[in-house]
Amino acid sequence: MSQEQSVIDSLDELERFLIAVESGGLGLTNVEGVGMATNNADGRHFVAVFDKGHKVLHARWITDEIFATGKDMVRNGVKGKH
Incomplete structure (x- = not known):
């Protein structure tokens, strides 16, 4: 990760x-998905x-x-709050 941000x-x-x-809101283009992973290093x-x-x-x-x-939140997306 190029920018060290808050965890x-x-x-x-x-x-x-x-x-x-x-x-x-992040200004990203061509977004296809979101996932969690572990840094091998x-x-x-x-x-x-x-x-x-x-x-x-x-x-x-x-x-x-x-x-x-x-x-589950990452897998299923964020549901709108009412």
Whole structure:
């Protein structure tokens, strides 16, 4: 990851990140998906935004807890609150 940003450490923050991706708020183009992964070099977890060719467009570090508890949110998307 080229820019060291604050680590996502709450489900609310993960939700805000996903909404920003879905709404175009990050200014990314050709977004095809979002997923969680583990850095092979150091074992840190991250959430990444991918293009059609599976290239990472943007990524943020996440805590172990968010990696464990936020998978459904990333997999299923963010549901609107009423």
